[in-house]
Amino acid sequence: MKRNLFVLFVLSIFIVAPSFAATKFKDVPDSHWASSSVYDMVRMGITKGYPDGTFRGDKSISRYETAVFLSKLSKSISIESVNADLASLKSDVLALKKQKEASVFYGNYEGDWKIANLVSSIGGYKATVSSYRLISGVKQKINENTDVDINLDTEDYGYYNDGTVSLESLAANLLVIDSKIKLNLADLGFNNPVTLQLTYGPGPKKRSLDPTHAIPSDIGYVYWRPHTGIKAYTNLWGFDISGGYIALDNNTTGKINTSQFTGTINYKIGNVPWLNEIKLDATGDYVFTGMYNRPDCRNTRASLTLAAPLGSKIDAEGKIAGGGSTQSSLMVAGKLDLKDVWDTGTVATLQFSKIGATFIDPNFTAQEFYFTGVDPFNRVLETGTVNLGGKVAQMLDPNFTLVGKGEITLNSNYQYDTTKGKLTAEGGISYAIAPNTSLDAMYRIYQDKSVSDTSDLASLGLNYNF
Numbered sequence: 001m002k003r004n005l006f007v008l009f010v011l012s013i014f015i016v017a018p019s020f021a022a023t024k025f026k027d028v029p030d031s032h033w034a035s036s037s038v039y040d041m042v043r044m045g046i047t048k049g050y051p052d053g054t055f056r057g058d059k060s061i062s063r064y065e066t067a068v069f070l071s072k073l074s075k076s077i078s079i080e081s082v083n084a085d086l087a088s089l090k091s092d093v094l095a096l097k098k099q100k101e102a103s104v105f106y107g108n109y110e111g112d113w114k115i116a117n118l119v120s121s122i123g124g125y126k127a128t129v130s131s132y133r134l135i136s137g138v139k140q141k142i143n144e145n146t147d148v149d150i151n152l153d154t155e156d157y158g159y160y161n162d163g164t165v166s167l168e169s170l171a172a173n174l175l176v177i178d179s180k181i182k183l184n185l186a187d188l189g190f191n192n193p194v195t196l197q198l199t200y201g202p203g204p205k206k207r208s209l210d211p212t213h214a215i216p217s218d219i220g221y222v223y224w225r226p227h228t229g230i231k232a233y234t235n236l237w238g239f240d241i242s243g244g245y246i247a248l249d250n251n252t253t254g255k256i257n258t259s260q261f262t263g264t265i266n267y268k269i270g271n272v273p274w275l276n277e278i279k280l281d282a283t284g285d286y287v288f289t290g291m292y293n294r295p296d297c298r299n300t301r302a303s304l305t306l307a308a309p310l311g312s313k314i315d316a317e318g319k320i321a322g323g324g325s326t327q328s329s330l331m332v333a334g335k336l337d338l339k340d341v342w343d344t345g346t347v348a349t350l351q352f353s354k355i356g357a358t359f360i361d362p363n364f365t366a367q368e369f370y371f372t373g374v375d376p377f378n379r380v381l382e383t384g385t386v387n388l389g390g391k392v393a394q395m396l397d398p399n400f401t402l403v404g405k406g407e408i409t410l411n412s413n414y415q416y417d418t419t420k421g422k423l424t425a426e427g428g429i430s431y432a433i434a435p436n437t438s439l440d441a442m443y444r445i446y447q448d449k450s451v452s453d454t455s456d457l458a459s460l461g462l463n464y465n466f
Helices: 002-015 035-043 063-077 079-102 170-174 362-372
Strands: 103-116 127-143 146-153 175-183 194-202 227-236 239-250 256-272 276-289 298-309 314-322 330-339 346-355 385-395 400-411 422-434 437-448 453-465
Touching (some): 227 256
Antiparallel strands (some): 103 127, 175 194, 194 227, 239 256, 256 276, 276 298, 298 314, 346 385, 437 453
């Protein structure tokens, strides 16, 4: 007992908090190899040394002394302070993560170098053509209920302007501003939020001419851009419902020439025999010119689309649409997606459409052209035609992919003649040279029966996503 009391007395003298700045040990000179560590312990309040001014570093230490040392060390470190620092650090990391997620910069660059009419002896001009397309934008999450997306798309205007865009209207045609605001309208009877979408954009742009006079197969290509307008989305009684107003045709003065009211209802029907599920999409559109309601200034359209999975690797879709009350104003279309059905790395899409001669109202040809849809080459389908097309991709390894696509256009009587007949076939390869970067090479042949013309081209392109 006396020995224990003596030990505690010695320890109380040895470890009492000192005036650290003045402590210097006789047996620990600054040149000693352990001096910095010893004086670190003094500054932390873990030890003061012995009353005679020595540290006695060679002296054995007991278990009691060890316990006191560790206790002083833990208090000096302050576990509570460490936990608080860790909590603060975690909070800072989460804040930085949210800030990064709130603002996303994205983009895509496509550069193409084409040799037109490489083999073809008809086809008009032989030429080398270069073009590019740059898409860039930023998505900003303002708060939990508001998103803004500002997007710029050159649409190949740098080298491939078909003459329809002037310098004065260039900015208006390249810029898109899209914002979405989620509204809570429970007081008005909406159990689900209503999303309001406000968009400023030029609308889809179609290549109506071939400025190179060498690549007729590119005529009709569509750059998909949103129109200026306002839409609202919500779920009501199990239906996904959307509707709004769209400015189909407006110029740089801001004057709106052609307008559209649109509404869509989406519904999923479950537990369907053999199909499991059917997706139903019904859309109605009312298009009009100016502020008048004359019959020649308005057009009513409707479409019904059914989509269903035929197993886990096949998706089927069928559509019927009408731009009037006559048979020639109808369109029927179908699509089949094959997602590696044979487990060989092969993905394919097959599509069919028959479009009546008056499906697009003659009074709104310039505004409604895209209602027909597009072929595998992203070209607008023509009225009064039957179209068969598809595309396929065969993965050879993670870096190499063989690609091909084709389209044949017939007249409304399924004949390949000089009134509507066109054929396009393309094959090539895509090589991933780096993450998000691919080098693409292809060869295309195109025949237009209406002008008895055949052309071809070879192309090398670079695609980069960021």
